[in-house]
Amino acid sequence: MATDGKFASIGEKCQVDLQYAANNKAHRTIEISEKRLIIRRGQSFNISVIFKDGFNPETERMEVAVVTGPDPKVKEGSKTVIPFTEELNERRWSAVISSVSKNELCMTISSSPRAIVGRYSLSLQHDYKDISYLLGNFVLLFNPWCAGDEVYLSSDVQRKEYVLNETGTIYYGGSDYICERDWNFGQFEEDILDICLNLLDNAPKYLRKPRHQHLKRRFSVQVARTVSAMVNSAYDKGILQGRWSSPYTDGVYPGKWSGSIAILRQWQKSNFQPVRYGQCWVFAAVTCTVLRCLGIPTRVVTNFDSAHDTDGNLTIDNYFNVEGDDIGGSADSVWNFHVWNECWMVRNDLDPGYDGWQVVDATPQEESDDTFCCGPASVKAIKDGELEYNYDAPFVFAEVNAQRVNWLMFADGTKMKMDVDVLNVGHCVSTKKCGKDEREDITHLYKYPDGSTEEAEIFKKAKIVIAAPPPPKTLKVSLKVNQPIYIGQTVSVSLVISNKSSEEKVCTVNFWAKKRKYDGCVEKGTIKKFKKEITIPAVKDKSIPLELSYQDYGIFPDMYYGMRLITYVTDKSPENNVAAMKDIGLLNPALTIKMLNYHAYVGEKVHVEISFTNPFALPLKKCFMTIEGNGLVENQPRVKFDDVKPNALAKVVCDFTPKKPGQRKLLVDIDCDLVQNVKGSLRIEVQKKN
Template sequence: MDCMQQTRHNIPGTDNDRCRLKYVNLERHENHVSHDTLGLSGQHLVVRRGKPFKLTLLFRSRAWNPHSEDLVLEVWIGGLSERIPVHFFREMPDSLSWTAQIYPGDMHRQSVIVHLCSPALSSVALYDLLVHIETAWDKRSYAVGSFVLLCNPWLKDDAVYMPLDVQIQEYVKSDFGLVYMGTHLNICKRPWSFGQYEPGVLEACLKLLQVSPQHLRDKQRDYVRRADPVYLSRVVCAMVNCNDDLGLVEGRWEGSYRGGVRPTEWSGSADILHRWLSSNCCPVRYGQCWVFASVLCTVMRVLGIPSRVVTVFNAAHDTNGNLKIEEIYSTRGEKVGLSKDSIWNFHVWVECWMRRPDLGPGFDGWQVVDPTPQEKSAGIFCCGPCPVVAIQRGCLGVPYDTSFVYASVDADVVRLIVRGGLVVGRRVDTQWVGQLIYTKSIGSDRPENLTRAYKRKGHATAAVNAQHRMCKTQSLRGVSPNLEVSLQIERVPLAGENICVCVTVTNRASRRRVLVEHLNAQLKQYCSSPQESFWKTHRELHIQPGEVLTLHHAIPPSEYESVLAGEDIVNVAVVIKDVRTKERVLATEEFNIISPQITIELQGGDSVQMRKEYTVQVSFTNTLTKALSGVVLTVEGSGLLEGKHQTRMLLLQPGHSIEKKVSIMAASPGTKLLMASLSHSSSPSAVTRSFHRVSVLTA
């Protein structure tokens, strides 16, 4: 059917001597193009607040007579309604009220075109639309359909107004993003399909608002407050996790993922939103921080609020709010998980762009909104919106959750060496937390470094500086002013290469020293404490006054290949002990190994036409020093492939390859992701994954 037929609403009438409405054309295609909402829904008219949209009213027996009959539109959300008299064009319509106008030339023999416009700060919702034809003695009412009203970042009067169109293209309209992961020494990027143009995604986002505790508790109050993006962001943030409500995603960071999907296997938001909606709001299993953040980014972009996914490398989780994170090590350099505080190698949250009239113009702009359920905010598991500028300035009393977010990027790390329950060494690191903060650059796949936006020097308040001084009494180099120790990974190794560690010891004392070096390596996940050591060494050292010793160590692949999984991180720590004085100095580093890559090659490049078949070649070469047994290569891609396509090999020798060829065909436009994964029975948890972006063009 053509656009006119799709948007036509037939309306029954009775008497032939009066003006009767035959149908209303909601002009979906034209309005969607005009409002930059094309592709967001195949079910509903979707428009943006503060901008007129067009309706064509066709009358049945005779034309509408504006001299004897009033034409009134009425919009409803829940139990709230507003009548909007239709007027002929005025130059200065009231931007604070709904308006319905007929422009010159829009009156025809049997029809009239009405331009309906909401206030710039209207509530985001699905509205019902009624048309009334009224005379002094008669009133005829017609329910003519519904429309979805979204925020309008193009409009200056909207609280989410964004001045540059390239920003809106990236932070509202783009359905593709990158999530940065790994460690600050080896940053990996994972593509993510936000999928806001996938069928049913907008409807799932609207459902999310309808089942929120705020809406279920007081529908009318919730509808009124939905005009405010600050309120919307808090509601959506809490609803992305399922801890307090009928939310989207259930988190899991350890143990079995049976009964759900491993967090690392998700590549887009649409599948998660579809599963939640089709299961009658049962939480989707399972997510971790980048899944929560990416889904939140999708929902906010759908609602028209500019949003981007941001990664903090070495993000602190400060449970007691003292801006200090304690890490405990044994005298042999083993990291022990005894502290309630923690540091994640990376943590992913969202920044949303909005004005903050509740705080004043100095706090407008990017706001941190973090849906990962770590701590409660006002009794629920959400975080933000917290102004980035408040974090940079150290204004810890600014709502919402600024103190917690500030600690995430700027807390100090106090590393303790403990023996027999006593602290025998202490080191304070003021640089480790929030070492890098990244997001995807506008219009490119390069990272944009946001670190200075959060951590510009010299802007913290006196209260923050006072708290920091309490724990900055020790040198960054260690507890002994005369013995300095540093540890460095010489280069980030590829899987199958030696891990090369360099320890530098400087004796600034005027006497010769006898030292003992303990060097230890442990595996850890990005969000948890290390496991048991997989490699360790120790030796005695002699160092002269003023001498600098450079100690090189190599951990061969045979020591880590059997235990290192694809997502694991290595914690390496050295403790240097002075035999005579018993002084101990600690140095540490954490890094992730570069995993073997899966190659994905698409016939004809990375752009495809809808409904045309293309061939994809997927291959993996074993770069490890050992053979892999029970190898499975899997290829999948939502919107490109039905189900999973696999090939298997009993034994993959070092230097040998496994390949899989598949055919893809896209049914809808937008950005899609092909995902390939390789698993093997030699180490069941060591799954290697690669992604490939595919741009689907209309014919």
């Protein structure tokens, strides 16, 4: 008999060929393994059995049994006995005999498109005797290629992107300086599948009621919700511990991660102790790995100027003193950006029309049903203001729709409303474009155009009262910065004061620049202060140029090099006092990566050159480079290279030996004493040598 895979001896009666390679190729899991059976539900697979003592189908009436989970029961669907029939049934477990001989029984088995996802055992038994032959084990995954599966996705291009693509792009920075970084999801590394299944087994609800919770694994909504809770470590043995401020000395700074594989392996190796540390994009990237591995179409989404509304009033109040310090008074915040996931699935628990993309967020922000998780929340429900729908729709709605109100507090206790801007929350909602290395703006999926009648109706439904802007004033102030600006370079700011009145104005201008983290927190110290009395002619503008040099700003608290600029202009008539605030971010230098070989082959060394320009008027020292890439590089090698002279071009050459064919992506990370987490990538087509 021709075999596909190795024979496995089953007692003394028979041998089985589970046809690992052929079945896994058909089920699009061949990248995971050729040594065990990994299939997708609602799709058939083939196996064959050889009986050493011969087999007579007339007398040996047989049937197949599949079992999953603790304490399996037929009535609950965790144990299924499958008789052989004339043809397969697409709606339930079924089996047919494809061929039979004196010694060999070949069969085709099809699983239910609503079967429980997870580990199974497969056995062959007599339908009239208490005799059973254990044929082997397999793993059953969700199936976006099966129309009967609730995660079915009709587009092959989308399935390739949101299920099969092992790399992706995560967007960060600010709404007016959007940056990107590549991530190695690595969902098809063989051990990652077992780690993902262990994640489900370690969920607190599963540990308390394993049989009951195991049955819920047939539903993508429940699996996604469990993953959302278990990727963070709040209240459980989840994968990642969050941290948003230094020190990070007892773990890894979140910006250092470039892929999920090292994180998941460390969690498994440590007996499920949380990996230190993660922030929103790391939580989202690991969530994407787990859900894609289990077969749920998933993408990573970034919301710029993202509100965190702790009290549910859909208003984010920020209070500042006249020195520009954030003086608290509210637990609400607006992050430069926040990253979550969207999963594609049917929502049978909601009214019709709310299937499709669902928000799932693993960053621990607020509790949901006594657990730090969020979603799945229908994106369509968010746009329609249907906030009563499961799960956590009000929280996600606030992230893209809340109003931000800034207040300036004076020493005497009085306060001035700096601005009321309903346009400054929920900007440039971004994800990687399907099939392309480009950014796609999907803001329109979450909200109607700002100021539209549709938006007004949604706000009315959500009981949002749009705050009135301050009355018109004869003075106006704005802050203008030319971007992009690279770390190490001077930031040029234009402070523009406009006199709208018919009289000359004598004003006092105050300006502060402070360092700001991406989660909205501003450092107490000031980078630079400026105060000056100026005269502005009637109906004229006055522009004041300011500069912030590297000597002024120096080292930042995180990898986003964020600044908050605040100005306050006083007039002799206090009712004309005005203030403005602007957040900006500096960028790392860009990497240029090129392959020195003409072609890349499996098993042969590839040489690449990485180059970048030192943006500092100082030398870069203690320079290291780390490379990563699924199928390209093992163990993330770290390479030291020479110091880089001021404003000079640095070139580094490294090599690696690809292990797998296909389109791969090399990820590069560079650290020096003055600049860290400089990242870049190169797509490489790896071929098999003829």
